[in-house]
Amino acid sequence: MTRFLILIFGVNPVSAVGTDLLFAAITKAMGSGVHARRGNVDWGVVGLLAAGSVPGALITIIVLAEIPARVLSCQRS
Numbered sequence: 001m002t003r004f005l006i007l008i009f010g011v012n013p014v015s016a017v018g019t020d021l022l023f024a025a026i027t028k029a030m031g032s033g034v035h036a037r038r039g040n041v042d043w044g045v046v047g048l049l050a051a052g053s054v055p056g057a058l059i060t061i062i063v064l065a066e067i068p069a070r071v072l073s074c075q076r077s
Contacts, residue, residue: 001023005016035041 002013002016002020005011005019006013011019032041
């Protein structure tokens with residue numbers, strides 16, 4: 001959807017990505033809730049996936065927070 005927003009409708013790329021992420025978060029959260037209520041979720045698998053992804057996300061945040069802003073900006077002086 002992001003490509004259509006940018007290329008066809010001329011939406012600013014930052015706004016297009018943000019809009020697409022917001023839409024995806026809402027629809028996935030609602031879909032997950034519906035499947036959970038219907039008993040279609042294997043919570044053991046959810047636990048295994050979370051056991052890998054949550055620590056990985058936290059470690060990534062910590063590492064990125066330690067990188068100086070000048071390195072991330074990719075600007076040359």
